[in-house]
Amino acid sequence: MKVYIDLTLLPSDDIGQNFLWQKMFQQIHLALAELNNAKGVQPVALAFPGYRVHGLGNKLRLMAIDSADLHALDLSQWLDRLMDYVHISSVRDVPEKVEKYVCYSRQRSKTGVERLARRYAKRHNIELEQAMAHYQDFQPKYLKAPFIQMQSLSGDQQFRLFIERTWCAEASAEATADFGSYGLGKNTALPHF
Amino acid sequence: MAKKENIASVLAFEKKLVPSDGYMYGTCWDVRAEQTTPLKLQEKSVRGTISNRQKPAVQKDPAKLNAEVEKANLQTVDACSLAPEQDTLKLHFTLKVLGGICQPSACNNAAFKQSYAKAARTYIEKEAFGELARRYALNLANARYLWRNRVGAEKIEVVVNALNGEKKQWKFDATEFTTRHFDADDNQVNDLAAHMAKALASDDDFLMLDICCYAKVGKAQEVYPSEELVLDKGKGSKSKVLYSVENMAAMHSQKLGNALRTIDTWYPEFTDVEQSAGPIAIEPFGAVTNLGRAFRTPKEKQDFYSLFDNWARGEQLSRTEDEHYVMAVLVRGGVFGESDK
Numbered sequence: 001m002k003v004y005i006d007l008t009l010l011p012s013d014d015i016g017q018n019f020l021w022q023k024m025f026q027q028i029h030l031a032l033a034e035l036n037n038a039k040g041v042q043p044v045a046l047a048f049p050g051y052r053v054h055g056l057g058n059k060l061r062l063m064a065i066d067s068a069d070l071h072a073l074d075l076s077q078w079l080d081r082l083m084d085y086v087h088i089s090s091v092r093d094v095p096e097k098v099e100k101y102v103c104y105s106r107q108r109s110k111t112g113v114e115r116l117a118r119r120y121a122k123r124h125n126i127e128l129e130q131a132m133a134h135y136q137d138f139q140p141k142y143l144k145a146p147f148i149q150m151q152s153l154s155g156d157q158q159f160r161l162f163i164e165r166t167w168c169a170e171a172s173a174e175a176t177a178d179f180g181s182y183g184l185g186k187n188t189a190l191p192h193f
Numbered sequence: 194m195a196k197k198e199n200i201a202s203v204l205a206f207e208k209k210l211v212p213s214d215g216y217m218y219g220t221c222w223d224v225r226a227e228q229t230t231p232l233k234l235q236e237k238s239v240r241g242t243i244s245n246r247q248k249p250a251v252q253k254d255p256a257k258l259n260a261e262v263e264k265a266n267l268q269t270v271d272a273c274s275l276a277p278e279q280d281t282l283k284l285h286f287t288l289k290v291l292g293g294i295c296q297p298s299a300c301n302n303a304a305f306k307q308s309y310a311k312a313a314r315t316y317i318e319k320e321a322f323g324e325l326a327r328r329y330a331l332n333l334a335n336a337r338y339l340w341r342n343r344v345g346a347e348k349i350e351v352v353v354n355a356l357n358g359e360k361k362q363w364k365f366d367a368t369e370f371t372t373r374h375f376d377a378d379d380n381q382v383n384d385l386a387a388h389m390a391k392a393l394a395s396d397d398d399f400l401m402l403d404i405c406c407y408a409k410v411g412k413a414q415e416v417y418p419s420e421e422l423v424l425d426k427g428k429g430s431k432s433k434v435l436y437s438v439e440n441m442a443a444m445h446s447q448k449l450g451n452a453l454r455t456i457d458t459w460y461p462e463f464t465d466v467e468q469s470a471g472p473i474a475i476e477p478f479g480a481v482t483n484l485g486r487a488f489r490t491p492k493e494k495q496d497f498y499s500l501f502d503n504w505a506r507g508e509q510l511s512r513t514e515d516e517h518y519v520m521a522v523l524v525r526g527g528v529f530g531e532s533d534k
Contacts, residue, residue, distance in 0.1 A: 010373075012471055013451070013483045014340045023345045081345045084372045 001045065001063040001190055005070055006089040007079075009058045017058060020085055022149045025161075028060070029150075031078040033181035035069070043069050046183030047104060047190050051165050056146045062183070063190055067091050098191035101171050105186040107162040110141045199304035199506065200531055207291070207298045208526030209393060210329065210453055215286040215338070215444035217418055219279040222348065225407045229283050231441040232416065234271045236431070270433040273442045274415040281409045282342055282416050286449055287356070288333075288402045292395030294523055309505040313523075316516055317394045324517055325524065326390035328375050328456035330382050334363075335370035336406050338444075338452035341417040343367075348409040353385060356401040361388070367406070373471055375458065393524065418442040454525055459514040460488040461495055475521040477529075497522045501529065 009024065011017045028046070036042035044064045050057015064070050070091050079086055110116060113135050121131035147160040161182065168189035179185045218229035275282065295313045300306045332338070336349050343349065349367035354360075363385045370377055392400035410416065419436040436443050454475040462468040470488065473481050477497035479489030489495040500510060500519050510516050 010471060011483075013455075013474065013481055014448075015344060016483065019341060020344070027345075081347060081368070085344055 001094050002065050003067040003070060003091050004047075004061050004063045004094055005075065005091055006049075007060040007062070007075075008087040008089075009060075010085050010087060011058070015085065017055070018149070020082075021056060022151075024060070024079065024082055024086055025148045026151065027078045027082065028062075028183070029181055030153075031073050031075065032179075032183050035073055036181055038072075041178040042180055042183070043177065044073060044183055045104075045177070045179045045185060045188060045190055047102070047192070048163065048165070049192070051104075051146065051163075053144075054146065056148070056163065063094070094191055095193050098171075098193050100192040101168040101189035102192040103166045103168050103186065103189050104184050105164050105166070106182060106184045107143055107145050107164040109143045109160070109162065113138050113140075199302055199308065201297075201300050201302040201305040202530045202532065203299050203301040204297055204305075204530040205299040205528045206294075206523050206526045208450070209291045209294060209524045210450060211289040211291065212446045212449040212453065213287045214438060214446045215284045215449050216438065217273070217416060217442040217444070218283040218285065219275045220281045220283050220407070221279055222281045222407070222409045225281050225283060225350075230276070230279075232273055232275070232282075232418075233440055234273050234418070234435050234437050234442055236269060237272045238267065238269050268433075269431045271431065271435040272415065273418050273435060275410070275413055277413045280412045280414075281407055282339075284339060284342075284404075284406045284408070284444065286338075286404055286444075286446075288404060288449075288453070290389050290392040290400040290402065292392050292398045294393065294520070295396070305505065308507050312505055312507065313520075316520055320513075320516070320520075322390040322393040322520075323386070325456070325521055326393060327383065327386040329453055330386035330389055331370060331375055331377060332453050332455060333385065333402075333404060334365040334367060334379070334382050335372050336365075336367035336408070337372050337455060338449045339406060339408055340444075340448065340452065342408055342410060343372075346408040346410050348407075350407045352405045352407075354403040355388065356403050358400070367408075372455075375456065375472070416442070419445040419448050450525075454521065456521060457488075457518060459512075459518050461493060462488055475518070475525050477522055477527065498529070498531075502531070 007024065009017055009020045011020055032042055032044060035044065043066070044062050047061040047063055048056045048059070049061055050059045062070060062073070075088055079088065113132070116138070117128060117131040117135050120134060121128045124131070143162045145162045145164050147162045150159050150161050151157075152159060163184065171189050171191065177185055177188045179188070217232045219232050220229040295310045295317070297306065297309065333353060334351055336343055336351055339346070339349070351365040351367050353363045353365075355362070363381050365381060370379075388400055392398050421434040421436050423431075423434050436445055451474045455472050457473045457475050457479065460473065460479050470481055470484060470486070473479060473488060478487040478491075479496070480487045489497070491499060497519065500515050501522070504510050504516070504519055510519070
């Protein structure tokens with residue numbers, strides 16, 4: 001990664017950090033999806049420099065190899081109605097010497113038996129009933145990772161986007177990486193600074 | 194230090210900006226002035242997960258911890274949202290602006306009362322409440338009092354009507370006014386400010402304003418009335434209770450008042466990018482409860498009492514901003530007596 005933009009949340013009385021994450025991330029997700037549609041791949045990765053056990057901190061970092069991709073996102077347009085609550089930095093260069101590398105990925109909870117069964121049925125090409133039987137003694141596992149409360153745009157559903165952080169020894173080849181509309185990738189180590 | 198023989202142990206000021214409760218209606222943007230329906234609260238039962246940190250005793254026992262976090266967390270909460278066909282929230286309230294700041298509502302020391310009145314008159318002669326009124330007017334125009342409903346709203350219109358004296362109306366596009374600073378110079382705002390300043394600087398005059406604020410938040414979106422502080426949570430009862438008046442979702446007058454007096458950009462850390470909380474509400478110790486911080490501590494002599502005690506006894510404050518702040522706390526009102534022991 002060569003360039004980045006930092007978005008800083010500006011919480012205040014009553015308008016808390018988690019609430020702002022929810023509002024901002026919805027817009028970021030749309031911006032990334034748009035870029036994905038336009039280019040066929042989505043080359044912008046998200047990082048969370050303030051990531052802690054119990055929260056994501058107050059910064060979202062957008063990273064790319066080509067600064068043109070960050071400009072193409074047109075963040076000030078997407079965040080136009082949030083400008084009083086989010087600060088957008090200019091496009092900056094990633095420091096040349098970075099000691100740590102990190103990977104942010106989405107974690108799916110294993111709590112809904114039906115969702116798991118549907119997936120199992122599809123994967124093993126069997127009936128849903130059989131798959132349900134497979135999960136008979138299922139114990140839900142709850143996640144502890146920090147999350148962003150999301151509202152599904154297709155339905156009225158609320159869900160949690162859990163984000164996991166793993167430290168990596170060194171940077172990975174990233175030229176062809178595709179980070180999807182959430183900007184998360186399991187296999188790409190990003191510079192941490 | 195001024196001499197302290199003139200101590201008022203009983204000293205109180207009435208608030209000079211008096212908002213009503215804010216009532217919430219749903220409407221559509223195109224017919225917002227004509228058709229509105231009161232918003233009602235809905236009760237929701239949701240199944241959450243246990244996500245709070247567990248007690249140490251539970252944490253140490255793996256079996257217990259698993260049993261504990263695997264329980265579903267059933268809750269009943271209040272919620273409020275627009276009807277499926279509505280896309281706009283209307284918030285309606287009135288605001289009374291009162292004069293007579295030179296007279297405390299209670300004061301038991303004649304010498305103090307006299308020196309205070311003199312200091313207040315000097316301020317009015319010099320500033321005529323211009324700066325404070327301009328900031329209050331900007332907070333009406335920028336719709337800060339929508340609080341969370343303001344975040345991400347596509348369009349926001351504010352219509353202010355004067356109900357007494359000269360019949361006047363002001364209209365603002367709130368999205369043109371930021372909540373981060375007070376640098377804007379706008380004719381409409383300045384005119385509204387002039388009316389408010391006149392009332393504040395007067396001896397016994399007042400101004401009555403009616404405020405209708407329309408925010409296009411999107412079809413069927415959730416809106417946020419005030420949350421009631423529930424002190425006595427019985428088991429199984431509702432965990433989130435929202436404020437309503439006669440079945441209509443509403444915002445507390447205190448919350449509207451707090452937004453209107455969020456004009457303090459004069460505290461020491463305001464200019465510090467990392468530490469700043471942006472404009473904060475006028476409070477004697479600059480307390481911001483959500484951040485769990487006070488930005489004006491007695492240690493740094495930036496709190497109201499440190500400044501007021503000297504100023505009211507005839508001393509000059511070193512900065513005009515400090516005078517603005519002291520006067521703004523008096524506009525807020527409160528009980529400020531000091532111990533005479």
